[in-house]
Amino acid sequence: MTTLQPIKRQTLTSAVTESLRKRILLGEFADGQQLRQEALSNEYGVSRVPVREALRQLEAEGLIQIIDHKGALVSKLSFEDVQELLEIRAMLESSVLMASIPRQTQEDLDLAEQTLKAFELALAEHDVKQWGELNSRFHLALYRSADRPNTLSLIESLHNKTDRYTRMQILFTHTMEQAHAEHTRLLQLCRSGAAKEAGEFVHFHILSAGRALEAYLKGQSAVAA
Amino acid sequence: MTTLQPIKRQTLTSAVTESLRKRILLGEFADGQQLRQEALSNEYGVSRVPVREALRQLEAEGLIQIIDHKGALVSKLSFEDVQELLEIRAMLESSVLMASIPRQTQEDLDLAEQTLKAFELALAEHDVKQWGELNSRFHLALYRSADRPNTLSLIESLHNKTDRYTRMQILFTHTMEQAHAEHTRLLQLCRSGAAKEAGEFVHFHILSAGRALEAYLKGQSAVAA
């Protein structure tokens, strides 16, 4: 008998939640766009109930904002918001990485490297859509062995909130190669077991996205003015 | 015409959410207890719909866990979970406090002191129920001027997750006076503008709850064994 996995049975609510989360992360909906319950329920062929529950959950995750009797709006983050969230990420991720490195196994590192390879492929094909998920996967792979599940899920949630904006930054400032170079260096540091250096580097790495975004926006406003 | 504020109109969903959140924080429901939708809807005199939506939201906040077709269980955190969450808090709160202190006004500090007074009152009356909220209020008052709204809401959410357990620690280890002494010292440091010291101290202060809990549990298991 093959290793059979439990039959995947999902409630509509969780299915809709996952789908909507993905679509928001991929940027299918614009900032501030209203998500109409009936439109979504028609689209998915379900009633409005699971849609409403999915929206509640996404609101608590910070991806959307529900205003009473008005509706669900895709969260629009200011530059300051993004910067702040990146600072939190930098703090948490550098800490968890330092805790993780001493316990990383060969498999952990290989898995991260594998994700990095996929990243290269996406880079070659200019597949921006995949970037966000691969980025998260790579980072989380490095943190896994820290054995801090709560921190990891928090980090993942922060990734979800910021990815749309860091992807924008990557896209407009053409820093995809730089991000990849930094990832490569990060993996090197992990392999060498230099926990402290790696922690500092990942801190720098995360904030570099913020710096690039800032430079880009400054340039934009200069042009606009 | 007096300054009339808009009539507070709340949807049932948000009212139920707030009420349930409070009841969970106050420990009215035991760890792992199942919250039955129909029982709650009867109790509140509403249908199951707003109850379900409230539960979804509380799940995303981490206060409960929803298992498909089984129900909503009040989250039960292991000692390691609590410790991990306290570490995150220590990191975030020391950082945000250091950013806050240079910008604190007299009013900020007075407001914090006022909360501290209320704390003393609760201490005198052994009102453990109030402790959690006052504790949160005091901490958040000190962080307000940092102007980091996202960090603050994250910290608040972490408080919500950990308060039940830190209150247990306070209750069983009789460290309420110590906590209060630490709060007083913390406020002193803020008034003196010693940002770095205050940051380090709040880090220590938060983890001291974890240490007390650890010592208590070790003693318990020694007795039990």
Place this chain on the structure above:
DNA sequence: AGCCGTATAATCGTATGTAATATTCAGGTA
């Protein structure tokens, strides 16, 4: 006696209908 399968009940999940609220826009008035 102990296990298995079926019937039954309890509970959750989803659909649909109704009420409450917000938005839009036509029409009137200064």
Place this chain on the structure above:
DNA sequence: TACCTGAATATTACATACGATTATACGGCT
């Protein structure tokens, strides 16, 4: 014109009804 006013419309909020899933109880079988 600019600005109200209020009815019509759109959308969300909530309640009720039904269906699906899981847990429990019981009777027959080995």
